Amino acid sequence: EHISGAKKIEERHILGKCLEYCKRESVNILLLSELSRLGRSTLQVLRSLDILHESKVSVYIQNLGLYTLQPNGEVNPIASIMVTVLAEMANIERSNIQYRLNSGRANYIAKGGKLGRKTGSTKTDDK
DSSP states (O other): OOSOTTSOGGGOHHHHHHHHHHHHTTOSEEEESSGGGTOSSHHHHHHHHHHHHHTTOEEEETTTTEESBOTTSSBOHHHHHHHHHHHHHHHHHHHHHHHHHHHHHHHHHHTTOOOSSOTTOOOOSOO
């Protein structure tokens, strides 16, 4: 998916299709390489998990070796705590990245740098 993980589920079409597929096809386990693949907004991650858990789909987070549902189908309380904390950390990481990028741009401009196309560029907006 080539869209920010901070966007809402409704704006992330591939994620939406994945969630629908899991519900429709009675998938047992959804494999994620890491939690931030589900989103970088804590609320969106928790919403996605809630949608999956309602359909009894467990999420396996590979880099943590963690299942979000227990074998009996109930929410894993340890996973719930860890997911909430890690989702918030991903959200904070995203904010820090934005801050550093904006700070770097401001520093570049303060030293006389210019953003955008070079003066005299003949490329059109389409190109």
